[in-house]
Amino acid sequence: MGYVDGRIQASSVTDLGYDQWEITNSLIMGWLIRSMAFELRRFIESSIQGEQMVLQYFTFLTNYWKRLDRLQDYKPICTADLVKYRKFIAQERVFKFLAGLNIEYDPVQSRVLSMDTLLLLQDAFAYVENEESRRFAMMSSVSTDRSALLSTPRDGLSLTLILPSATKDSVFCDYYKKPRHNRETCWKLHRTPSRGRGDRSGVRGGRSGQSRGWGSHLGAHQSSTVDTLDFTSTSIG
Structure with a gap:
């Protein structure tokens, strides 16, 4: 740990212990670099596009x-070895870029991998980004078509939603010159309809006449009864 935090400093080059310090320091630095490279590589390999745009990813x-x-x-070792190494790294990074894309780009992956010569990393990115732009353009076109469909009448019928209040406001009476009704329902033109007061009075009158008639019937019945009683009493006497 002293080599990492600097507590163990390098001794003089002429010191007998310098060689041992150099060996230990190189060993520890190698451990650190390999650990960092391993963690960084694992982080890269586990990365996916997710919610990112293709450019961001x-x-x-x-x-x-x-x-x-x-x-x-x-x-x-030589120039040819360096060329092969760079070609290998470039191929691996193209594979990683394609593998981390979202599932909707699977057809694009297949097309890139089926090419006679594998694209370079920049070319593969440009190919996928072009597909992304095409998809966005198609989605925008579909949204525009749907909006037009909702506002376009078919067979003489409009699909526009009309609220009840808007319907009443659009009606106008050309006789009374007022909105929210028409000539057929205009009370000014046709007058206010009777509310049946005469009918109620007629009913009352009928009931009164019926009562009066019933009273007359009772009076006649009583008079007949009295006459009968008088006749009976006269006969007995």
Whole structure:
């Protein structure tokens, strides 16, 4: 730990213990670099596009690949070896970029991988981003078509929603010159209809006449009864 936090400092080059310090320091630094490279590589491999745009996802990968490159200690033997190594790394990064894309880009992955020559990383990114732009354009077109469908009348029938209040306000009486009714329902033209007061009075009159008639019937019945009683009493006497 002293080599990491700097508590163990390098001794003089002429000191007998310098060689041992150099060996231990190189060993510990190698452990640290390999651990950092491993964690960084694992983080990159587990990364996916998710909610990111294709450009955001590609930029994210590119930045972390640059960090990883600084930790690499690969030393090519010759120029041909260096070319092969770079080609291998480029191919692996194209695979990683395609593998982390969302599932809707599976057809794009298949098309890229089926090409005679595998695209470079920048070309693969441009190909996928072009597909993303095409999808957005199609979605925008579908939304516009749906909006037009809702406002376009078919067979003489409009699909526009009309509220009841709006319907009443649109009606106008050309006789009374007032809104919210028409000539057929205009009370000014046709007068206010009777509320049946005469009928109620007629009923009352009928009831009174009926009462009066019933009273007359009772009076006649009583008079007849009295006459009968008088006749009976006269006969007996």
